[in-house]
Amino acid sequence: RLTKPRISALIFRTGKMVCTGAKNEGDLKNAVHALVKLLNDHGANVPLNPEVQVQNIVASGSLNAEVDLEQAALLLENTMYEPEQFPGLIYRMSDPRVVVLIFGSGKIVCTGAKSEGDVAVAVQQLYDKLKEIGVLYVEEGGGEEAEEPEEGEEGEEE
Incomplete structure (x- = not known):
């Protein structure tokens, strides 16, 4: 460590x-x-410039709006939603190839990205798709339109 x-x-x-x-x-x-x-x-013989390859980035953030997960599960392809088992909707995207956990509060966790750019693209595509199918709801006092998603904190990289 x-x-x-x-x-x-x-x-x-x-x-x-x-x-x-x-x-x-x-x-x-x-x-x-x-x-x-x-x-x-400590005596090892390790090359000074090893190849570094990012295999998985985990990022969390907020869509700044609540999400109707029941409707999203019906209207989106490649989802799994079993609220008795897990409170979030699991959404598998193909390009970029990531998995996004979406919660009713609008909080999200994106995993499987290979770059920070992939995270940004995935979150923007997700936001646009949820807005398009009409499952985003702004919290009380927040106006009618959902704001653009906030940049999440980067998580683990391997």
């Missing part, structure tokens, strides 16, 4: 490493370089 940036790493015999907890790609690369230095300082 590193404290700055705050990440956890698993290092395998094959030489592969999995890092989680980075808030952005810059922090991820800084963490990898810090780990490489630490390993080399």
